[in-house]
Amino acid sequence: MAKGWLIITEKENTARRISSILFQNVKRTRKLGINVYQSNNTYVLGLKGHIIQLDFPSEYNNWGKIPLNSLLRAEIVKKITQKNLAKILSDLAKKIDRVTIATDYDREGELIGVEALGIIRKANPNVEVDRAKYSAITPADIKQAFSKLTKVDFNLAKSAETRQKIDLIWGAVLTRLLSVSSGRLGKDFLSVGRVQSPTLRLIVEREEEIKNFKPKKYWEIFADFRKNSDIFTCKHVKRFDDKKEAEKAFKKISSQAEVLKFEKKVKNERPPIPFNTTEFLREASRFMSPNKAMSIAESLYMAGYISYPRTDNTVYPKTINLKAIARKFVESEFKKEANLVLSQPKLRATRGKRETKDHPPIYPTSVASKEDLKKDEWRIYELIVRRFLATLSPDAVWEHKSGLLESNGERFAFNVKKILDPGWREVYPYYRAEEGYVPDLRMGEIIEIVDKRLEEKETKPPPRYSTGNLIQLMEKLGLGTKSTRHEILNKLYSRRYVFGNPLRPSEVAFAVIDALKKNAELITLPEMTAKLEREMDEIAEGKLDDTKVVEESIVFLEQILSEIDLAELSRNLKEGVRKDKVVGKCPECGKDLVIRKSKDSKRFVGCTGFPKCRFTLPLPQNGSIYLTSKECEKHGIKKIKIRTKKGYWDLGCVYCNYLEWRESRGKEEAKKVEKAKEKLRKPRKLTR
DNA sequence: GCAAGGTC
Numbered sequence: 190m191a192k193g194w195l196i197i198t199e200k201e202n203t204a205r206r207i208s209s210i211l212f213q214n215v216k217r218t219r220k221l222g223i224n225v226y227q228s229n230n231t232y233v234l235g236l237k238g239h240i241i242q243l244d245f246p247s248e249y250n251n252w253g254k255i256p257l258n259s260l261l262r263a264e265i266v267k268k269i270t271q272k273n274l275a276k277i278l279s280d281l282a283k284k285i286d287r288v289t290i291a292t293d294y295d296r297e298g299e300l301i302g303v304e305a306l307g308i309i310r311k312a313n314p315n316v317e318v319d320r321a322k323y324s325a326i327t328p329a330d331i332k333q334a335f336s337k338l339t340k341v342d343f344n345l346a347k348s349a350e351t352r353q354k355i356d357l358i359w360g361a362v363l364t365r366l367l368s369v370s371s372g373r374l375g376k377d378f379l380s381v382g383r384v385q386s387p388t389l390r391l392i393v394e395r396e397e398e399i400k401n402f403k404p405k406k407y408w409e410i411f412a413d414f415r416k417n418s419d420i421f422t423c424k425h426v427k428r429f430d431d432k433k434e435a436e437k438a439f440k441k442i443s444s445q446a447e448v449l450k451f452e453k454k455v456k457n458e459r460p461p462i463p464f465n466t467t468e469f470l471r472e473a474s475r476f477m478s479p480n481k482a483m484s485i486a487e488s489l490y491m492a493g494y495i496s497y498p499r500t501d502n503t504v505y506p507k508t509i510n511l512k513a514i515a516r517k518f519v520e521s522e523f524k525k526e527a528n529l530v531l532s533q534p535k536l537r538a539t540r541g542k543r544e545t546k547d548h549p550p551i552y553p554t555s556v557a558s559k560e561d562l563k564k565d566e567w568r569i570y571e572l573i574v575r576r577f578l579a580t581l582s583p584d585a586v587w588e589h590k591s592g593l594l595e596s597n598g599e600r601f602a603f604n605v606k607k608i609l610d611p612g613w614r615e616v617y618p619y620y621r622a623e624e625g626y627v628p629d630l631r632m633g634e635i636i637e638i639v640d641k642r643l644e645e646k647e648t649k650p651p652p653r654y655s656t657g658n659l660i661q662l663m664e665k666l667g668l669g670t671k672s673t674r675h676e677i678l679n680k681l682y683s684r685r686y687v688f689g690n691p692l693r694p695s696e697v698a699f700a701v702i703d704a705l706k707k708n709a710e711l712i713t714l715p716e717m718t719a720k721l722e723r724e725m726d727e728i729a730e731g732k733l734d735d736t737k738v739v740e741e742s743i744v745f746l747e748q749i750l751s752e753i754d755l756a757e758l759s760r761n762l763k764e765g766v767r768k769d770k771v772v773g774k775c776p777e778c779g780k781d782l783v784i785r786k787s788k789d790s791k792r793f794v795g796c797t798g799f800p801k802c803r804f805t806l807p808l809p810q811n812g813s814i815y816l817t818s819k820e821c822e823k824h825g826i827k828k829i830k831i832r833t834k835k836g837y838w839d840l841g842c843v844y845c846n847y848l849e850w851r852e853s854r855g856k857e858e859a860k861k862v863e864k865a866k867e868k869l870r871k872p873r874k875l876t877r
Numbered sequence: 878g879c880a881a882g883g884t885c
């Protein structure tokens with residue numbers, strides 16, 4: 190029998206590092222584009238995350254024809270998504286009698302290991318198996334894990350697989366239900382899911398709040414004070430809801446005020462905490478989409494410039510030599526910043542609240558120069574380097590001044606600050622420091638009032654979420670993971686549920702959330718994830734039967750399908766779909782202008798009054814069309830953006846565009862006519 | 878062509 194040992198990790202990088210920690214004379218062989226690390230008859234292989242996907246058999250692929258009920262109890266099959274890896278696993282299986290699962294020490298990691306084990310056992314049923322559990326890839330941790338190997342936790346893997354089944358069944362059934370009912374099929378389908386739908390609900394409900402918001406008037410009083418040559422502004426301590434009251438107070442203010450309180454304090458401001466994925470994406474989203482930021486981080490990681498970008502951890506582990514990394518940057522574009530860090534007698538890093546042991550926070554692992562990277566890559570790299578150096582930098586020192594002034598019983602307050610020493614803020618210039626100025630005052634001092642203003646203001650609706658806000662909120666609500674949140678947002682964009690940043694929902698998004706709230710509210714709530722988490726834990730502990738959990742979902746969905754008013758659902762969704770196509774009002778008959786397709790599937794803007802009204806406008810045929818929320822001032826038609834492979838371009842108002850084009854064409858036509866006339870006037874040369 | 882979760 191073969192005497193070999195195979196160690197399986199979740200990713201290539203880990204395989205390489207583990208093999209170098211545990212063995213000497215490691216050789217790397219490359220087959221089918223996959224590295225295997227070998228030392229004698231021991232092999233270390235890195236997977237690529239999940240190599241198997243659950244799906245319905247292909248007989249169920251026709252969305253329109255398959256009754257949804259039959260999908261509920263359809264067999265769920267395993268499809269190999271990483272064929273090359275599966276092939277290598279089968280080949281290696283024949284050379285070994287023992288396998289150690291060394292995937293990440295978490296629920297998904299356990300399942301990923303079991304997926305690989307399944308493929309190995311098919312080729313070699315008698316292979317022995319054990320599990321290495323480590324939470325950091327350091328020599329100490331890895332050696333410890335391999336000296337105390339444990340058993341594979343099949344219950345834990347089962348719980349992860351149950352999550353997959355629940356997600357697939359709910360997702361597929363409701364996605365198909367909505368897509369078929371609305372007629373939005375093909376690449377325009379309407380999706381539903383345990384994470385995306387609650388996220389979309391947040392966006393939709395925020396938009397409803399904004400729509401329903403009734404602004405309230407209020408009044409604020411400002412006064413300008415003068416001490417010597419300094420003029421400074423303070424605000425009345427009260428915000429007035431009543432105009433008369435505000436006017437009364439305003440009149441009372443005399444030409445001078447007494448200083449009731451003055452305080453000056455020096456306060457230190459600690460630098461920001463180390464980057465985990467959420468913090469990183471929130472900061473990067475100031476200038477780049479989370480999706481792009483994440484994909485750049487991934488490539489910087491693969492090139493060895495930064496540490497693993499998918500982490501929840503905000504505390505540097507002791508094993509990282511922070512000073513040594515900072516020292517690397519003395520010979521770099523960040524020389525000044527690194528020197529500031531190293532000028533301190535002792536380095537003290539900030540720490541966040543979340544501390545996990547699997548990956549460190551995101552930090553730079555090697556020095557890059559501007560020429561090594563593309564422009565966007567550099568921006569992300571620079572952000573990560575600056576953040577890292579900032580977490581080790583001295584505090585910023587501020588001078589705070591606060592106080593109270595009184596004029597004829599009316600009180601004014603101020604609270605301003607000024608930077609005395611920027612400290613980390615010089616290293617990390619992404620935040621603007623809001624500074625104000627008030628001169629030093631003495632208690633009891635009388636100050637001259639040179640001007641006063643009564644300002645009418647309005648309360649404002651809550652702001653729309655930005656991508657950065659949402660990723661943070663999703664984390665807080667337990668929606669998605671560090672690896673998926675940015676992808677979920679991307680999904681909402683590509684389904685045309687949302688557009689812009691801050692995010693606005695489309696009309697169909699309102700209809701979808703409305704329909705789901707009426708018929709299957711659970712899928713629009715973070716509670717569904719929370720419930721699933723609890724059940725997964727119980728399955729992992731062996732307290733709950735996985736088939737029961739799946740069955741409960743099936744029965745729940747069956748109930749929904751039997752009670753749903755399909756006609757109403759279809760009507761409401763189609764109305765949403767229709768509204769999203771409305772570009773504006775027809776200038777000729779006043780009916781809605783919509784985006785239509787001609788018989789030869791060319792798109793154009795047409796009037797819903799057709800055939801009575803034959804008004805049309807041309808559209809470009811390439812790229813996908815986005816209606817923006819901005820309207821043309823002249824025609825009241827929504828401005829259009831086109832997204833092509835190269836990026837977005839603003840088309841603006843289609844009507845303006847058309848008129849311009851017609852005019853320029855008219856000029857060209859006129860030119861042609863002129864030329865023709867010219868030709869006629871000129872006597873022709875005679876040719877022989 | 879569906880979900881969400883890993884990772885490339």
